Structures are given as C-alpha cells and as structure tokens.
Amino acid sequence: MKHLSRFLLASLCILSFGAMQAQNENNPWAVGLGINAVDFYPTGEDAPLGEYFDEFFNTGDHWNVLPGISRLSVARNIGAGFYFEAAGSVNQLTKFGDDRWDDLTYYALDGTFNYSFRGEDGWFDPVLGAGAGYTWVDDNGHATFDGTGGINFWFSDFFALTVQTMYKHAFDDDYNSHWQHAAGIKFAMGGKDTDGDGVYDKDDECPEEPGLAEFNGCPDSDGDGIEDRNDECPMEAGTAEFNGCPDTDGDGISDNKDECPTVAGLAEMNGCPDADGDGIKDSDDECPNEAGPAENNGCPWEDKDNDGVLDKDDECPEVAGTVENNGCPEPTVEVIEELNEYSRTILFDLNKSSIRSESEETLQSIADIMKEYPQTIFHIEGHTDSTGSESYNEKLSRERAASVRQFLIGAGIPESRMTSEGYGESQPIASNNTAKGRQENRRVEISLDKERQMKEPAEGQEQDTTDTDGE
Template sequence: MKHLLFKTALLSGAAVLAAAPRSQAQNSDRKWGVSGYATTLQYRGDLGSSFWNAHNLTYGGGLTLSRYVTKGIDINLSANQSTLRYPGESGTFTNTGVSATSGRRFYANISTFGLGFKFKLNNGWALKEDAVIQPYILLQPGYAYIYTTRYANNSNANSNASNYGSFDGQAALGLTFRITPGFSMFAQAGQHFLDRDDDRLDGVSNSGTIFWDKYDRYMQFSAGLTANFGKAKDTDGDGVPDRKDKCPDTPAGVKVDEVGCPLDTDGDGVADYLDKCPDVKGLAALQGCPDSDGDGVADADDKCPNTPAGVKVDASGCPLDADGDGVADYLDKCPNTPAGVKVDANGCPLDRDGDGVPDYEDRCPDRAGPASNKGCPEIKAETKKILQEATKYINFDFNKATLKPTSYSKLEQMVQIMNEYPDYSLSIAGHTDSKGADDYNLRLSYERAASARAYMLSKGIPADRIEARGYGETKPIADNAKAAGQALNRRVDFDPYLTGETNAAEVKYGAAPTISEVKAEGKKLPGKKTTGTGAPRSRKAPVKKAPAKRK
C-alpha cells in the first residue's frame, strides 16, 4: 500500500528540484538546496540482520529541502519512501548473531519524515567551503509511517497487516561531491532507530536489556543529486557575492573577474574601465598608458617619444625650450636667448662675422667690429682726423650757399670714406657767425649744409645716409666779438655715426630738424633765400644802413 501523503510530498519536491536554478553550490550565498535521491534499506532486529548484505535489495527514494545556517551546519527537511523486507525473496533466513524465530518473515513500506542537522567538515577549518569532496555527519530525528505485512509460521506471531506511526531517529555519515558550481552528488549511509516501546516492525517483541537488542532498526543507503538556489547579497551588483567580492564598491556596469574586481586586461594595475590603454601595460599615473621614454607623457600624446632620460619636457612630451629658439634646453648652450633671435645648432645667437657680437645686437652683422662699437668696424684715427678737419676746406661764395671749386677735393675724400664704411651715416651741420639777422643766418646754415650733402649725393651716396641740419649762429665755438672767432664760427661740420644711432649733430648741439624733416612737414626754411649778393640788415642797424660784411 502506498501512502497518499508521501506521494504528494514526493511530487511537489520533484517539481521544486526541476525548477531550481543552476547556481552556486549551497553556501552563505545560495542558502537553499533541493536534493533528490535513491535509497535501499537493510534490516536488523528481533528476527536477525541483513546489514551489509546486498542480496535481494529493495529500493526507494526521497527528497530533501536544506537550508544553510553557518559554514559548519545545515538543517534539512527530508521525506523518504522505501520498502524493507526480511529475509529476501529466496526464503533464505539469515541470522547474524541475533536470535530469531525460525521461519518468520515480513515486508514493510516505510515513509519517513525528519528534521535533520548536518554537521559539515568543509567549514574552512579542515576543508575549504567549496572543496570538491565535502564530508558531513547527519543527526535527524523524525517520524516514520509504516505499513507492514507479516507472514507467520507459529502461533506467537501476528500474521495480519498493520499500519502505524513511530518515532524515527537517524544517524548518518555522508560525502558530497561538488560537480559544478550549481550541482553536487552525495552518498550517505546511516542507521534508523524506531521507538523501543513500539516493536511492530517485525512483529516480534524482544525482552533484551542491551541497547542494540531493544530497538528494531535498519540501515539506509542513499545517493542522489543536489541543486542549490537563492539570491546572494551583492552590494555593488557586479554578479559576485559580497562574501567573495574583494572589490565590493565596484561602480555599476563595470566588468569584473571571479573575485569581483574590475577587469585589468593588460595587468598593469589599472582597471579597464579607467584604463585609456586597456590592451597595453602602462602606468597608473597616466591612466594605464605606456610612457616609453619615461618623461611623464603617455606615448599616445608624446610628440617626442624618444626623449633622453632625465630631460625635462613640456605638455607635449618634447624637451623644454624655455627661450623658444628651437633648441631644447638640455642642448642649449645659450638658454636665455631673447625671443625671435636666430640661433645656431647650440642654441646660441648667430654671429655671422665672428666678432663676438651676436647678430641681433650687431649693427654690422656682416663686418667684424668690437662690442664697444656695437659690432661695427671702428673708423680709423686718421680717417676721423680727416673728417674733423674737413670743415677748414669747405668754402662757399660770399653770402651764398654755392660751393667753391676748392671744396670739391675734400668732399670727394669724404665720399670715399663713406664708401669705405658702409655701416655709417654722415651728419652735416651748418653754422654762421652772429652778424646779420637770425632768420637769415639760420637759413644760410641750412642751405650750405644742404649744398655739401647734394654734392655727395651726386657721387652715389644714398640719401638716407646723409643728414643736413642748420643751427645758424646758435652754436658758436669761438668769440663772435673778434674777427678770428667769427671765422671759426662760420663752418660746416662733418660727423660720422652708426646708421640707426642718434644723429651726431643732435648729440653735439641738440635737436634741430633736418631739411628733409622740414620739407616733410610742409614748412619753408626761415628767412629769405640766400642767392643774392647783398646781405640782410642787422637787427640793430637803421633801416637804410649798409649791408653787413661778407659771410
């Protein structure tokens, strides 16, 4: 007779087992497990014993729902349906040391329900929790519902069938074999002890006083599969339970490895999601990118990837060039060159004429000269003397700006000097004595300087190299009260100066506009044109007084 209650439990458990997800083995993450298994029972009691006897075995099966409590303990809720007979179908009666009434036999259907406590040895002390082989001890009190049919060969035996319930206690040893993260197999062997005051299993009461003789008991051998399910706590949602997660704060969406840490494909210590170069080993300081020359700039951004070690670089990875001359500081022998200055391979300003004055400071970059003269050749002493004494030899017609022919040879000599010193300009300054009107004298001084300039221009000297100014009677070099002094004051000075420098006459006598500047401003020279033979009257003379003496 089959028990309806057990059938219902068996079918329900099978459905749960079929639906159980293929997840991690039962542990603190997946705390629920469902097991299905096959069993066979072996009797020992008042009639005798078939322990460890595989002759004519009967079979059954069961389901277990288990719950993880700690690393060392699970609790189980089990239901098992099996048959038990003694002796076997062949009629052979075996007795292994326990007295029995000859010829007695029985057949029983046994349904057991138990609440078990599994003590696991893979608790981290002897074995790891996820070890392949996991031994355990099971202690399971419960209830047995028994339908038994007994066949009697003597008058003392019950020959009818009976149904009854009894206390059932099981002690077992087992091994779990971890197959996959979601499934395992187990094999278990244990003994069931029935209530000693209820001796109806084999239909024979025994008055023995020894513990083993007072109880009808049987061995149960079981083997089956377990599937585990449940939801593990996973704070960061990376698919790795907190219990195993060595990186429990991984940002959402980041791929992780088996221990819950972000993937690091290239193994450089920088997680892929932070690594700008995830397939090449790099440096954490450069977001996982390599830096072949070790200058602190990632290769991908380095415009100078082969910079020598120890050289300071800019943001682009190229050696610093503080003065911007195109020569890196570590090669630059002149690191403070002003901006825009052309330099040589060593970063030093060019010096084409090799005079020690760099071109950017050299007024004469193609002709050697001392630094004291801004890199230009110095005018020889004898040449300077010629220029200084030239004023003695430049003469004009009386009261006019017309050069006398005697002046030509000296002017030719000055043309030659200007050609010999192309880096110089010439200042020509005209002067008069104090006789006559101021405006007249000023105009006369301008025109005489201009006449000397015009002559030199006619000989090919560029106009921008000669300036002519007039100072009139304002810059005497001698006493105008005496004739000798007046003669010295009537002069035209010739002063050379480096082109680009301040006009030499302006340095000596102060500011006075050049004739070119006067014309550029649209002005006329002061006084009347000095082309006549007469001279303007003195400012103090009467209106009809005779003209002044020769200028």
C-alpha cells in the first residue's frame, strides 16, 4: 500500500473542495463511504479476458476487493435531478481475468455527472451517469471515460445505502478497460435556507418567511411568544388567553373582537358600554344617559305637540301635524278647495300656455297658501276639452300646467315642492258636447303629490280634488 498516501491526499482535496463550496452556497451535499471491487474480465478485451458482461458476477475468480473502507465520494446537487459526484478509490490487484498478479496498488479519481430518477421524497433512487477519471496502477497512470449506473436506497433525508457499477474505458492502448463496482453508505448534508433565518427549508415550516428556530423557522412578528400563524393579532403583542391579541380596556374581550377596544364594556354588547342600562350600547344610543326603548333608538318617548310624531322625528315639533307629513300640518280638504277656487279663475291666452296678466294676483294668492305648508308637495294638473286633436290637447295642457308651476317658483315656492303634468282631454269633468261643459273641462287643478311624499292622504282628505280654469 505504498501509494495509499496519494489516495488519502486526493480524498482530502475532494472533501476540502466540498466543504468550501458548502460554506458559500445553500445546496445539498452528500458524502459516501464504502468498498470497491475491480474486475478486468468481462470487458471484451483480448484473452485472457472474456466478452462484455461475461461472468459479470464471478466475484471469487475475477473481483479484486480490498477489505475495509476503500472508496470515498462527495456529491453536489446541481438541480432538476442532476448532481456531480467526485470519488476517490484504492484497491489491491491480484486478479487479471484468469491470471494472477503480484500485489499491485490501484487507485483512481473519477468525476461523473449523474441523473437521479428518485422523484420527490422517494426512497428508491436509480441513477445513471457519465464522466471521466484517471487511474493509476502502481506508478503508471491513464485517463478513462466512465459510464455508471447504480441505486440509492434512502432510509431518511440524510442516510442511504448505495450500490454502483462503473465501466471505465481506457484511452491508452497500453492499459486495459475494466469494471469497478462499489457498495456503501451515503450521508446527505447541507441544505437550502430560502428565507435566510438559519433553519434549512427541509426543517422550516415557514420556508419563505424569516423566523425563529424555537418556532421551526416561523416568525413571531410582535414578540409575544406566539408564532404568527397561531396569532390572531400577529402585529400586536397579546396574551395566550386571547390567542395573541391584546385587551386594551381590560374588559375580558380581546381588541380584535371588541367593538369599543379602548372603553371597558360588556360581553353582550361586544365590549361596548351601556351607561343607562337600556340594552342599547352607547355608540348606538341617541340618549346614552337616559334609558329608552330600542324602537326609539334608546331615547325616552317625547312628543311635545302630541301629534303622534316623536320630537326627534318631528319636522315641526312645536306645531301639531300628521304622521304622514313627518309631524307637520297638511292642507285640509278645505284648503285644497280654496286653492282650486283660485285656480279655476286662471286665464290663458287663446290656444297658448302664456298666463294673462289679470291672473297674476290669483296665482300670488295660491303661492301665499302654499307657503303655509312648507313640507307639502303639490301637484299641478292641466286639462283641456276635446276640441282639437288629442296630441295637441295633451301638449297644451302640459305646457299650461308647467307655466303655472314656473310662476309659483318665481313667487317663492321651491321647485322641489311642486310637480306638474298635462292630461289633455283624458279626464273630463263635464260633457264636451256643450259650451258650458267644454269650459268646465278647460281647467287647472291643484292636489297633493302623494306618490312623491310616499304616504296616504291625511285623515278626512279626499283622494282627488279638482276645479276648472277659464280661458
């Protein structure tokens, strides 16, 4: 074994190279230890050797085996199933086919690129590879082309049993090609640490988030001793009692479930207080210091004008009105009748929508009455007799109603409180067969716009009030 020192030196170089690279890159490495056997027989060379694969497993007659550890390898993962393996081996040659030699020292360095068929987390790992090497027999050395195949049996992520065979084709005619078989164990080491937290991805339960070793690589952003994935409030330090959330007001309800996190409250109020004890939390109680029913938003009932509309909803709290008109008074039937007594006297220019000047005083009286009911929306209707075409009558009636509305806007009535429409000859109140009937049908009427106010007529008020105008 006079050349064993050379093998040990070469192996040390291989290990040093692997360790150096592992310190700089987060890539898996594997170190293998085992024995090797060298066989010159089944290589198809000249006699006394056999044909390829002839007596391939004749271990007793053809295999040269050195007892003890005789092969050392280092492998580095490249990615996508590929890895590079460097191996150093030593042997003692006494068999050359059927011939016998004196002890010759054999040692070799080989490098192969291999592909693993293992798949993700598989235990059965077939491997194929190719590369080159250099072999020495005593002091004579030669280069080889190497083809290899083998199987790794992984018992864990770190440990495997391995068997391998390699054909080494000699480039120099003075040297013989041969087979080298190996068996041993392989240890995986190194690893990838994507988030750089010092916990390898294979052990890191949060491999893309920097974390702490005590939490298997997962973070605890707020430092409360509860890892973020189990912390309902990962950015606010809390207690285990509240799954990592704080309870700022100390009412026993964690802030993330407390609708009033800075004011102590009651569990039944989701952490909010109820100062008057009326069952309505203060934030929703319009009278937080006076007990009142929920239907009154926590305020006690109060109706100063006794019109059935609470003061808080009463738009005219000092004057009795109707519920339908939000507590404000509504025009009675008599008032509507008075309006229509005025409206039937409104005169228009012949076949036009322009109002005659002598009707302006009448319209001002209508405006004065409307101002007494600031919450009421009035509807102005235009009507005609059946003289002329239906489309003409509808257009004329609409324009006359609009003229009345426009005059009243100018007299101070908000335009939002009036609507107008023309109905032409469609709603006669008398016969169109007589002059008197046709005159009655030519009219302007004023009523309440109940649809706009979204309510029913006030008690005692007629559904429709109509009157006539003169032309």
